[in-house]
Amino acid sequence: MSFNIVVLAKQVPDTRNVGKDAMKADGTVNRAALSAIYNPEDLNALEQALRLKSTIEGAQVHVLTMGPARAAEIIRESMYRGADGGYLLSGREFAGSDTLATSYALAAAIRKINKVDIIICGRQAIDGDTAQVGPQIAEKLGLPQITYAEEILDFSKREITVKRRLERGVEVVKGALPMVITVNGSAANCRPRHAKLTLKYKNAKTVSERQASSTDYTDLYETHPYLNILEWGASDIEHEPQWLGLSGSPTKVKQIESVVFTAKESKRLTPADGEIEELIKELIANHTIG
């Protein structure tokens, strides 16, 4: 039986290890100073998807991501861990998307993928922390949703049992497929990249990536179809232009404020960049900021 699992994943700036260059003077995130990583909770989601796949014969996991050309890396990273392939949704039409426009575009892409049995994504991305995209997609597709999932406990006869991690405890719920599940960071860590899969898929590329690089092995992509990562632009999905990108995004950032804490404990620092960076890391680690 075919069983299609779609994981939604996002490439994000690594806001967990920010230094003093993390913010630009205008208060926006300085993406150039931060490395691009796989959104951590999306990795938790991928792990749940891969585990589910291993219990269902013939199940496949595909990763859907929206972002610039380099976001194809997220799909490769997923394939190294056991995903079967993925789709990159990319194009200037999507630029400036807030959560509403993002979920609109992703929902349209999922409709195009067709026959999706379950959609699994991280609870939220570390660059926005909204936790809105997963639930919005469920609403747009008219699907039930289970949020804050920590573990898929059981799956049988198109019914899924999920443990949710809530503020004051856990809750076990059941739901019928198809549905959307958003996974909490407390779920199992994602498995590491697998050596053989990494070597098998290392040349997997989107069309744009192939055009941009001067790589050899051009014959590879004909003889090994699994190396072609599907890339979709706005014209590939059914949409109304006004709902995409900036025009589809009602969220407007009015102002960004730099919050200054009033100290209760004092700590003396020498005016060295290294020490300041250490302090920032310490404050993030103990959740004073971030």
Place this chain on the structure above:
Amino acid sequence: MNYYNNNPALKFQLSHPLMQKIVALKEQNFVEKDQYDYAPRDFEDAIDNYERVLEIIGEISAEIIAPNAESVDHEGPQVINNRVKYARGTQENHEALAQAGLYGMSLPRQYGGLNFSLIPYIMGGEMVSRADAGFANIWGLQDCAETIAEFADENIKAEFLPRVCQGETCSMDLTEPDAGSDLQAVQLKATYSEHDGVWYLNGVKRFITNGDAHIKLVLARSEEGSTDGRGLSYFVADNNFDHTIKVRRIENKLGIKGSPTCELVFTNTPAKLVGTRRMGLIKYVMSLMNGARLGVGGQSVGVSQAAYDEAIAYARERKQFGKAIIEFPAVYEMISLMKAKLDASRALLYETTRFVDVYKAYEAIEATRKLTPEERADYKEYQKLADAFTPVLKMFSSEFANQNAYDSIQVHGGSGFMKDYACERIYRDARILTIYEGTSQLQTVAAIRHITTGNYLKQIRHYEVQQINPEFHSLRKKLITMTTLLENSTNRVTETKNPEYIDFQARRLVEMAGHIIMTYLLIIDASRDDMFRKSAEVYQRYAEVEVRKHATFIKNFDVEQVDKYKIA
């Protein structure tokens, strides 16, 4: 963090000119590229494959194994119902590496391996050891599968090798209460049952690392009435089969506490003969031990690196008398020497690994077709170099790991003596390195014949004529003088023709050769990449006084004076 990406010295070793030859021998015109979707298409592709896998190991080492090291050291393994239960962190480390497909790295693809050369495998061992030397034993015992691949028949290979690649662990069951360094004394009995058509093992093994492994390679006495090494054969036993192998106890050790060192009782354990009878010790265990010694070389360099990492981080952070202690000559000299020893032992590690790689690759080819006379000569040449370099590597890298661990605590001062800092664990973990898989003293025994036959000297002369950066010509001049001292000392000792006297001075001669070899390697490396310049210069100074020290000792010594050292 990633222990591969943050250590450019590893990437540097992958760019060594000999890698072309090694990959060519391993991949045989890249014939497997159409058969296996993960096989390389050409040399660059092969090196890229190595790097990608090293990145995975580097990440698991830094992100999973290293953070687990402290709790594993505290918890250690337990014996429950005669079976070993790993510490939680050990189990987690093992599962991560197994899930990542990192067992069976150098095994042929037909059995599920990656068919990697030894260079990336030893680099993996170095990184795992940098994270946790004790855990490196469990991962590193995949070495055992090499002897199955080399010597066992096809049925045994097909039964066991794919399981190793799936992440089943191995152990080499050699030592017994009365057979440690002297393995000829092994007593564990192997009896062939005509009725069942299998061998049965009975007896006791002691000090067996990872003793409750799934797959066990056992040295046993198959020839009743025999008393020496020629009565021993090599067996593979499946520990998943039943409960005929019992873990009686786990040793309570000074270091590498996560690695279970077991006493085992075999009671009618069914086993299969690997290779031919009577060749157990003479051929297979010797091969196994050579592989294991190379492995300890990698482990030692990993420990040296960890000791250095801790020392330099602390010395930069710790302030006394108004400044970071690294600014004081007594401290920065110590740390520079640590780095020089680290770089020197790493240079020797990968030089030795390349030699082993070439000859092992020929050996594998020889199993499928006859070698041409030129290939055969090349094979023998590299085998000789591997034989000569392996004991020097094992001895120096393990001794340097201990010296660096000692100095790492010294840099920490009083804090280093407390359990709060990793350097005390590293110090305890390092201590076994000069002992197991052949003590430093036994490495000297293996190495001294290469002094007397001139093998080291020949290789030193080969290094002498290598193209180097002209800035290092003055260092080479000093090395030529040091080599003369080695030659003179060697002659002085060997012309006595007194075996006991040669043994008495052996360590000094082997050390002299080792220091000269490592300095050359550093100069050659520094000529290719400036990052080794400082270590080349620092090490040369250190090596020179060590060589002169030994030369003076030998020069001022008469054969009869050995008696003064004898203890009644």
